[in-house]
Amino acid sequence: MTNTLTTAPLPALLDRLYRQAAAATSPAIAAMSSEERERFMLSKTDYQEFYSRMKDLWLPVARDTGTLLYLLARSTKARSIVEFGTSFGISTLHLAAALRDNGGGRLITSEFEPSKAEKARDHLIEGGLSDLVEIREGDALRTLAFDLPESVDLVLLDGAKALYAEVLSLVEARLRPGALIVADNADYCPEYLAYVRSPGSGYLSVPFAGDVELSMRLG
Numbered sequence: 001m002t003n004t005l006t007t008a009p010l011p012a013l014l015d016r017l018y019r020q021a022a023a024a025t026s027p028a029i030a031a032m033s034s035e036e037r038e039r040f041m042l043s044k045t046d047y048q049e050f051y052s053r054m055k056d057l058w059l060p061v062a063r064d065t066g067t068l069l070y071l072l073a074r075s076t077k078a079r080s081i082v083e084f085g086t087s088f089g090i091s092t093l094h095l096a097a098a099l100r101d102n103g104g105g106r107l108i109t110s111e112f113e114p115s116k117a118e119k120a121r122d123h124l125i126e127g128g129l130s131d132l133v134e135i136r137e138g139d140a141l142r143t144l145a146f147d148l149p150e151s152v153d154l155v156l157l158d159g160a161k162a163l164y165a166e167v168l169s170l171v172e173a174r175l176r177p178g179a180l181i182v183a184d185n186a187d188y189c190p191e192y193l194a195y196v197r198s199p200g201s202g203y204l205s206v207p208f209a210g211d212v213e214l215s216m217r218l219g
Protein backbone atom coordinates (compact mmCIF):
# COMPACT_ATOMS: atom_id res chain seq x y z
CA MET A 1 0.00 0.00 0.00
CA THR A 2 1.35 3.44 -0.96
CA ASN A 3 2.21 5.76 1.88
CA THR A 4 3.93 8.85 0.60
CA LEU A 5 4.35 10.34 4.08
CA THR A 6 6.57 7.50 5.29
CA THR A 7 8.38 6.77 2.04
CA ALA A 8 11.49 8.56 0.68
CA PRO A 9 11.95 11.44 0.14
CA LEU A 10 9.32 12.75 2.62
CA PRO A 11 10.62 11.52 6.04
CA ALA A 12 14.14 12.91 5.55
CA LEU A 13 12.81 16.10 3.97
CA LEU A 14 10.37 16.74 6.82
CA ASP A 15 13.06 15.97 9.45
CA ARG A 16 15.33 18.54 7.81
CA LEU A 17 12.59 21.17 7.46
CA TYR A 18 11.47 20.78 11.08
CA ARG A 19 15.12 21.15 12.16
CA GLN A 20 15.46 24.31 10.05
CA ALA A 21 12.18 25.61 11.48
CA ALA A 22 13.41 25.05 15.04
CA ALA A 23 16.68 26.87 14.32
CA ALA A 24 15.09 29.94 12.69
CA THR A 25 15.23 33.16 14.69
CA SER A 26 13.77 36.63 14.36
CA PRO A 27 15.33 39.56 16.25
CA ALA A 28 12.28 41.70 15.35
CA ILE A 29 9.96 39.28 17.11
CA ALA A 30 12.30 38.64 20.03
CA ALA A 31 12.27 42.40 20.69
CA MET A 32 8.48 42.48 20.87
CA SER A 33 6.74 42.42 24.24
CA SER A 34 4.23 39.64 24.88
CA GLU A 35 1.47 42.29 25.06
CA GLU A 36 2.40 43.63 21.63
CA ARG A 37 2.50 40.11 20.20
CA GLU A 38 -0.91 39.33 21.70
CA ARG A 39 -2.35 42.54 20.23
CA PHE A 40 -0.99 41.66 16.78
CA MET A 41 -2.33 38.09 17.03
CA LEU A 42 -5.85 39.37 17.64
CA SER A 43 -5.77 42.21 15.10
CA LYS A 44 -7.82 42.15 11.90
CA THR A 45 -5.95 45.14 10.50
CA ASP A 46 -2.26 44.78 11.41
CA TYR A 47 -1.78 41.14 10.43
CA GLN A 48 0.27 41.95 7.33
CA GLU A 49 2.77 43.99 9.33
CA PHE A 50 2.95 41.25 11.97
CA TYR A 51 3.63 38.41 9.53
CA SER A 52 6.03 40.56 7.53
CA ARG A 53 8.08 41.01 10.71
CA MET A 54 7.91 37.21 11.15
CA LYS A 55 8.95 36.38 7.60
CA ASP A 56 12.01 34.44 8.78
CA LEU A 57 10.01 32.29 11.19
CA TRP A 58 8.51 29.07 9.88
CA LEU A 59 5.71 28.65 12.48
CA PRO A 60 4.87 25.14 11.27
CA VAL A 61 2.11 22.92 12.59
CA ALA A 62 3.34 20.62 15.34
CA ARG A 63 4.66 17.26 14.09
CA ASP A 64 1.63 15.43 15.46
CA THR A 65 -0.67 17.95 13.79
CA GLY A 66 1.10 17.32 10.49
CA THR A 67 0.49 13.58 10.86
CA LEU A 68 -3.10 14.31 11.88
CA LEU A 69 -3.60 16.33 8.69
CA TYR A 70 -2.34 13.46 6.57
CA LEU A 71 -4.52 11.00 8.45
CA LEU A 72 -7.70 13.12 8.20
CA ALA A 73 -7.17 13.78 4.50
CA ARG A 74 -6.60 10.06 3.87
CA SER A 75 -9.52 8.85 5.95
CA THR A 76 -11.94 11.27 4.27
CA LYS A 77 -10.49 10.38 0.84
CA ALA A 78 -9.97 14.08 0.24
CA ARG A 79 -9.34 15.14 -3.35
CA SER A 80 -9.86 18.86 -2.90
CA ILE A 81 -8.13 20.82 -0.14
CA VAL A 82 -7.84 24.53 0.67
CA GLU A 83 -5.12 25.84 2.98
CA PHE A 84 -4.85 29.29 4.56
CA GLY A 85 -1.19 29.94 5.49
CA THR A 86 1.49 28.04 3.56
CA SER A 87 4.64 29.45 5.18
CA PHE A 88 7.55 27.20 4.09
CA GLY A 89 5.19 24.38 3.12
CA ILE A 90 5.43 21.89 5.99
CA SER A 91 1.66 21.39 6.44
CA THR A 92 1.26 21.58 2.65
CA LEU A 93 3.64 18.63 2.23
CA HIS A 94 1.54 16.52 4.62
CA LEU A 95 -1.71 17.39 2.86
CA ALA A 96 -0.28 16.91 -0.63
CA ALA A 97 1.13 13.51 0.41
CA ALA A 98 -2.41 12.48 1.37
CA LEU A 99 -3.76 13.67 -1.98
CA ARG A 100 -1.12 11.59 -3.76
CA ASP A 101 -2.14 8.50 -1.78
CA ASN A 102 -5.83 9.21 -2.39
CA GLY A 103 -5.18 8.98 -6.11
CA GLY A 104 -4.58 12.67 -6.87
CA GLY A 105 -6.40 15.95 -6.43
CA ARG A 106 -5.88 19.65 -5.98
CA LEU A 107 -4.55 21.63 -3.03
CA ILE A 108 -4.94 25.40 -3.17
CA THR A 109 -2.84 27.16 -0.56
CA SER A 110 -2.27 30.84 0.16
CA GLU A 111 0.73 32.84 1.37
CA PHE A 112 1.35 36.58 1.20
CA GLU A 113 5.07 36.54 1.95
CA PRO A 114 6.79 36.03 -1.46
CA SER A 115 10.04 34.63 0.00
CA LYS A 116 8.07 31.96 1.88
CA ALA A 117 5.98 31.03 -1.15
CA GLU A 118 9.16 30.59 -3.19
CA LYS A 119 10.74 28.32 -0.58
CA ALA A 120 7.51 26.34 -0.22
CA ARG A 121 7.56 25.75 -3.98
CA ASP A 122 11.13 24.42 -3.74
CA HIS A 123 10.15 22.08 -0.89
CA LEU A 124 7.17 20.73 -2.81
CA ILE A 125 9.38 20.05 -5.82
CA GLU A 126 11.88 18.30 -3.54
CA GLY A 127 9.05 16.22 -2.11
CA GLY A 128 7.80 15.30 -5.58
CA LEU A 129 4.39 16.83 -4.83
CA SER A 130 4.37 20.14 -6.69
CA ASP A 131 2.01 18.88 -9.40
CA LEU A 132 -0.78 18.69 -6.79
CA VAL A 133 -0.39 22.15 -5.30
CA GLU A 134 -1.26 25.66 -6.42
CA ILE A 135 0.29 28.35 -4.23
CA ARG A 136 -1.68 31.59 -4.48
CA GLU A 137 0.48 34.53 -3.51
CA GLY A 138 -1.15 37.50 -1.83
CA ASP A 139 -3.70 38.09 0.91
CA ALA A 140 -5.94 35.03 1.23
CA LEU A 141 -8.93 37.32 1.64
CA ARG A 142 -8.41 38.08 -2.05
CA THR A 143 -6.71 34.94 -3.40
CA LEU A 144 -9.24 32.51 -1.94
CA ALA A 145 -12.20 34.63 -3.02
CA PHE A 146 -12.29 33.17 -6.55
CA ASP A 147 -11.88 29.99 -8.56
CA LEU A 148 -12.34 27.43 -5.82
CA PRO A 149 -13.28 23.83 -6.67
CA GLU A 150 -17.02 23.05 -6.79
CA SER A 151 -16.62 20.78 -3.79
CA VAL A 152 -14.03 21.08 -1.01
CA ASP A 153 -13.23 18.11 1.25
CA LEU A 154 -10.83 19.61 3.78
CA VAL A 155 -9.70 23.06 4.88
CA LEU A 156 -6.66 23.96 6.99
CA LEU A 157 -6.83 27.37 8.65
CA ASP A 158 -3.31 28.39 9.74
CA GLY A 159 -2.82 32.01 8.61
CA ALA A 160 -3.63 35.19 10.57
CA LYS A 161 -5.77 33.94 13.43
CA ALA A 162 -8.18 36.88 13.49
CA LEU A 163 -9.23 36.09 9.88
CA TYR A 164 -10.36 32.48 10.40
CA ALA A 165 -14.08 33.31 10.27
CA GLU A 166 -13.66 35.46 7.15
CA VAL A 167 -11.60 32.85 5.34
CA LEU A 168 -14.06 30.11 6.26
CA SER A 169 -16.87 32.23 4.82
CA LEU A 170 -15.03 32.32 1.46
CA VAL A 171 -14.97 28.51 1.27
CA GLU A 172 -18.19 27.68 3.11
CA ALA A 173 -20.52 27.37 0.12
CA ARG A 174 -18.14 24.81 -1.43
CA LEU A 175 -17.83 22.52 1.59
CA ARG A 176 -19.31 19.12 0.96
CA PRO A 177 -21.35 17.50 3.75
CA GLY A 178 -18.78 15.82 5.98
CA ALA A 179 -15.96 18.17 4.96
CA LEU A 180 -13.43 18.79 7.73
CA ILE A 181 -12.02 22.11 8.86
CA VAL A 182 -8.84 22.03 10.91
CA ALA A 183 -8.09 25.34 12.62
CA ASP A 184 -4.66 25.56 14.24
CA ASN A 185 -4.31 27.72 17.36
CA ALA A 186 -7.96 28.73 17.08
CA ASP A 187 -7.93 29.92 20.70
CA TYR A 188 -6.70 33.21 19.27
CA CYS A 189 -9.94 33.56 17.34
CA PRO A 190 -12.90 33.52 19.75
CA GLU A 191 -15.19 34.79 16.99
CA TYR A 192 -14.37 31.73 14.87
CA LEU A 193 -14.84 29.32 17.79
CA ALA A 194 -18.19 30.87 18.72
CA TYR A 195 -19.34 30.48 15.11
CA VAL A 196 -18.35 26.85 14.46
CA ARG A 197 -19.50 25.75 17.91
CA SER A 198 -22.92 27.43 17.75
CA PRO A 199 -25.69 24.85 17.20
CA GLY A 200 -27.25 26.63 14.20
CA SER A 201 -24.01 27.17 12.27
CA GLY A 202 -24.06 23.92 10.34
CA TYR A 203 -20.95 22.43 11.95
CA LEU A 204 -20.06 19.91 14.61
CA SER A 205 -16.95 21.15 16.32
CA VAL A 206 -14.58 20.00 19.05
CA PRO A 207 -11.26 21.17 20.49
CA PHE A 208 -8.72 18.50 19.63
CA ALA A 209 -5.11 17.62 20.38
CA GLY A 210 -4.46 20.68 22.55
CA ASP A 211 -4.28 23.47 20.01
CA VAL A 212 -6.55 22.43 17.16
CA GLU A 213 -10.28 22.99 16.59
CA LEU A 214 -11.68 20.19 14.44
CA SER A 215 -15.01 20.89 12.77
CA MET A 216 -17.18 18.98 10.36
CA ARG A 217 -19.64 20.48 7.90
CA LEU A 218 -23.08 19.02 8.47
CA GLY A 219 -25.33 18.31 5.55
Ligand SMILES: C[S@@+](CC[C@H](N)C(=O)[O-])C[C@H]1O[C@@H](n2cnc3c(N)ncnc32)[C@H](O)[C@@H]1O
Nearest residue numbers: 059060061085087090091111112139140159160
Ligand atom coordinates in the same frame (compact mmCIF):
# COMPACT_ATOMS: atom_id res chain seq x y z
C1 LIG B 1 1.49 29.72 11.14
S1 LIG B 1 2.18 30.06 9.57
C2 LIG B 1 1.68 28.70 8.57
C3 LIG B 1 2.46 27.45 8.83
C4 LIG B 1 2.20 26.35 7.83
N1 LIG B 1 0.80 26.02 7.77
C5 LIG B 1 3.01 25.14 8.20
O1 LIG B 1 2.52 24.29 8.93
O2 LIG B 1 4.16 25.08 7.77
C6 LIG B 1 1.12 31.33 8.98
C7 LIG B 1 1.48 31.80 7.59
O3 LIG B 1 0.34 32.45 7.04
C8 LIG B 1 0.75 33.58 6.32
N2 LIG B 1 -0.41 34.48 6.34
C9 LIG B 1 -0.98 35.07 7.42
N3 LIG B 1 -2.06 35.76 7.07
C10 LIG B 1 -2.19 35.63 5.73
C11 LIG B 1 -3.11 36.14 4.79
N4 LIG B 1 -4.12 36.95 5.14
N5 LIG B 1 -2.98 35.77 3.49
C12 LIG B 1 -1.94 34.96 3.10
N6 LIG B 1 -1.03 34.46 3.96
C13 LIG B 1 -1.14 34.79 5.26
C14 LIG B 1 1.95 34.11 7.07
O4 LIG B 1 2.81 34.88 6.25
C15 LIG B 1 2.60 32.82 7.57
O5 LIG B 1 3.61 32.38 6.69
